[in-house]
Amino acid sequence: MSSSTVPAPATAASRTHPTGDPGRSDVVIVGAGIIGLAHAFEALSSGLSVTVVERDRQPVGASVRNFGHCCISAQDGELLAVAQRSRPGWLRAAKAAGIWAEEAGTLVVARSATEAAVLEELRAERGGDEVELRTAAQTAALLGRADGADGDLVGGALLPADLRVNPREAAPGLARWVAGQPGGRVLWGTAVTGVESGTVHTTRGPVHGDRILVCVGHDLDYLFPDVAEDHEVQRCRLTMARAEAPAGFRTDSAVLTATSMLRYEAFAGRPSAARLREEVLGHSADLLEIGANVMLTRLPDGTVLLGDSHHYDATTPPFVEERTHELLTAEIARVLGVERLRILERWQGVYASSPRGPLLVRDLAPGVRAVTVTSGVGMTLSFGLAAATFDGTLAATA
Numbered sequence: 001m002s003s004s005t006v007p008a009p010a011t012a013a014s015r016t017h018p019t020g021d022p023g024r025s026d027v028v029i030v031g032a033g034i035i036g037l038a039h040a041f042e043a044l045s046s047g048l049s050v051t052v053v054e055r056d057r058q059p060v061g062a063s064v065r066n067f068g069h070c071c072i073s074a075q076d077g078e079l080l081a082v083a084q085r086s087r088p089g090w091l092r093a094a095k096a097a098g099i100w101a102e103e104a105g106t107l108v109v110a111r112s113a114t115e116a117a118v119l120e121e122l123r124a125e126r127g128g129d130e131v132e133l134r135t136a137a138q139t140a141a142l143l144g145r146a147d148g149a150d151g152d153l154v155g156g157a158l159l160p161a162d163l164r165v166n167p168r169e170a171a172p173g174l175a176r177w178v179a180g181q182p183g184g185r186v187l188w189g190t191a192v193t194g195v196e197s198g199t200v201h202t203t204r205g206p207v208h209g210d211r212i213l214v215c216v217g218h219d220l221d222y223l224f225p226d227v228a229e230d231h232e233v234q235r236c237r238l239t240m241a242r243a244e245a246p247a248g249f250r251t252d253s254a255v256l257t258a259t260s261m262l263r264y265e266a267f268a269g270r271p272s273a274a275r276l277r278e279e280v281l282g283h284s285a286d287l288l289e290i291g292a293n294v295m296l297t298r299l300p301d302g303t304v305l306l307g308d309s310h311h312y313d314a315t316t317p318p319f320v321e322e323r324t325h326e327l328l329t330a331e332i333a334r335v336l337g338v339e340r341l342r343i344l345e346r347w348q349g350v351y352a353s354s355p356r357g358p359l360l361v362r363d364l365a366p367g368v369r370a371v372t373v374t375s376g377v378g379m380t381l382s383f384g385l386a387a388a389t390f391d392g393t394l395a396a397t398a
């Protein structure tokens with residue numbers, strides 16, 4: 001199967017329950033995105049029975065629309081610790097579920113002395129094992145630029161701890177694994193309409209469980225509007241595309257650029273970051289205007305995912321501006337050293353965001369908890385959050 005299509009879940013192994021209670025589980029999880037499925041994996045791995053309830057017939061949310069970039073080293077503080085804890089979870093889950101997870105790291109491209117200074121400062125902070133500096137020629141080779149053309153490159157850095165997964169197969173593959181476990185089931189096409197202690201009410205009848213985890217991402221406001229409003233949950237929409245890769249581009253490392261450095265804490269907290277913002281504002285104000293994080297990742301079929309922009313709304317408008325797409329595509333072509341890219345697909349991704357902080361962990365009733373990542377790093381944090389949920393170290397926010 002081409003990795004460019006979202007595979008349908010294995011319906012033979014999945015179950016739906018037409019009416020009534022199909023049996024009580026230790027844990028009921030609402031939402032078959034990566035946050036719900038990482039929790040399902042963790043619970044099943046520790047011997048608990050799990051029911052995942054998902055309104056769609058396959059995962060189609062943020063978890064399949066992203067870069068598949070477990071962006072560990074670019075986090076800082078508390079999130080770095082969760083991201084580092086996520087890494088072994090991803091590798092265990094990938095092995096169990098037979099999904100692609102590559103220890104390919106991230107290549108951060110530097111095209112000015114200021115960009116290189118930020119990378120050097122990060123290396124001074126984290127050490128050479130976590131941040132490996134690269135010369136311009138090495139960076140050009142990693143990007144597969146024709147003739148090793150390193151004209152505009154100053155250098156780069158490899159962050160080897162980062163992981164790559166295929167976002168189009170990770171959540172569907174994990175869901176298949178969950179459904180195939182003796183204590184696991186996934187109820188597709190079953191929308192949750194309400195939750196109370198011990199019971200999840202669905203469009204197909206009640207589902208009972210001792211512990212309920214609500215992992216519905218940005219749609220938390222449909223089920224718990226007051227909680228979502230209290231945390232100021234917004235929808236962040238992102239413009240994405242998949243393109244044919246230029247002939248020489250073969251790295252499985254994610255590729256980040258200057259605008260990425262302005263968005264991820266590990267870089268944005270370095271002394272030269274303020275100067276970098278001024279510099280980018282000087283030559284690429286249009287990219288800052290669309291909230292760009294110009295980056296790309298390669299899928300196992302050789303095509304590349306590219307993006308992205310950031311726009312924030314309460315409700316997502318359906319319209320995608322062509323200018324946003326053109327700005328991103330042109331910049332990525334420059335990074336790869338090619339004239340233009342052949343675009344194969346475009347889509348809009350949406351994730352939960354909040355000015356109040358990157359995580360919403362809220363106890364809603366005895367035995368009922370909502371877990372939503374309110375920043376664009378849910379793939380990175382998923383397994384770390386799940387591990388912390390089940391060992392009791394994930395603290396609820398007030």
Ligand SMILES: Cc1cc2nc3c(=O)[nH]c(=O)nc-3n(C[C@H](O)[C@H](O)[C@H](O)COP(=O)(O)OP(=O)(O)OC[C@H]3O[C@@H](n4cnc5c(N)ncnc54)[C@H](O)[C@@H]3O)c2cc1C
Pocket residue numbers: 030031032033034035036053054055056059060061062063064065066067068069070071190191192193215216217218219222223238239240307308348349350351352372373375376377378379380381
């Ligand atoms: C374009 C884009 C790029 C990104 N890049 C990265 C990246 O490189 N690295 C990274 O770490 N993160 C990235 N992210 C963020 C990451 O994808 C999200 O944080 C993460 O996928 C959120 O997972 P989730 O399970 O909470 O949400 P989702 O994947 O949206 O899953 C929520 C699920 O809940 C279901 N649901 C909702 N309401 C109900 C209901 N009432 N009943 C039943 N089911 C319901 C939905 O149908 C959905 O399947 C990106 C996001 C986007 C959109």
